[in-house]
């Protein structure tokens with residue numbers, strides 16, 4: 217079943233068109249990664265899904281409920297973690313989650329055990345420590361607990377790992393990854409290795425629409441299409457080799473770059489070098505990183521880490 221479906225969604229702010237004819241869907245119990253440059257419209261799309269903004273055109277459905285026609289039904293399915301979650305800093309996490317649970321009208325009989333269980337899930341202790349002393353990572357984890365409190369079918373997290381150190385990021389990613397058993401997850405990030413780590417599908421938002429949408433396997437296979445760089449000792453060796461294998465792009469006076477070679481092609485290139493007795497400084501496979509794919513699609517001004 218589709219947890220979320222966006223169909224031809226557009227949104228402008230004044231004359232600025234942020235989203236144009238945006239369509240994609242997210243299968244149930246999957247983790248969907250949303251990447252894009254600063255200002256690409258990731259937060260706008262998430263706010264539209266949550267019903268915090270109104271789309272100019274198009275439809276959004278959450279588990280079959282239209283955000284436009286059945287906003288309450290749709291929003292009941294969603295847990296949202298904004299990019300900068302706000303808390304009552306003088307409370308302990310236990311007090312804070314209990315307050316949120318009361319506001320969400322979670323029955324008293326189950327609230328205490330739900331809060332205790334969620335604190336465990338996000339690795340926070342129900343002790344007397346106040347939120348104001350928490351690290352960023354702890355606050356993000358508390359934000360995830362808050363968003364999961366009412367057992368949403370769809371969890372939306374806006375850059376949950378940004379500004380965290382590698383161990384803080386790993387904790388968040390592990391929590392999100394295991395939360396997929398109970399919910400479907402859509403999260404945005406600038407940290408491309410994070411989407412590679414846990415996302416079943418990754419969408420790149422660019423110029424108002426989806427520039428690419430890849431499954432984990434597709435991303436992996438794209439990254440297997442490595443370039444090969446051969447560095448020669450002399451320009452004459454390079455010219456001789458390029459006459460025999462008229463492929464690729466000469467870069468500088470000693471180097472040849474051949475795109476998208478697969479494993480077996482490397483053997484072919486090496487055979488040609490041996491057969492024609494051309495010695496080389498080095499021959500190397502260069503796998504594109506996700507950053508390379510991102511920059512190739514968006515131009516070179518991408519803001520990625």
Ligand SMILES: Nc1ncnc2c1ncn2[C@@H]1O[C@H](COP(=O)(O)OP(=O)(O)OP(=O)(O)O)[C@@H](O)[C@H]1O
Nearest residue numbers: 229230232234252253254255256257258259260261
């Ligand atoms: N309420 C608003 N009024 C006017 N313009 C807005 C509003 N909200 C967002 N925008 C503009 O829409 C564009 C998309 O913003 P959005 O925050 O959705 O991008 P983003 O992809 O989440 O960026 P970032 O990665 O920097 O968080 C930006 O140019 C932003 O200035």
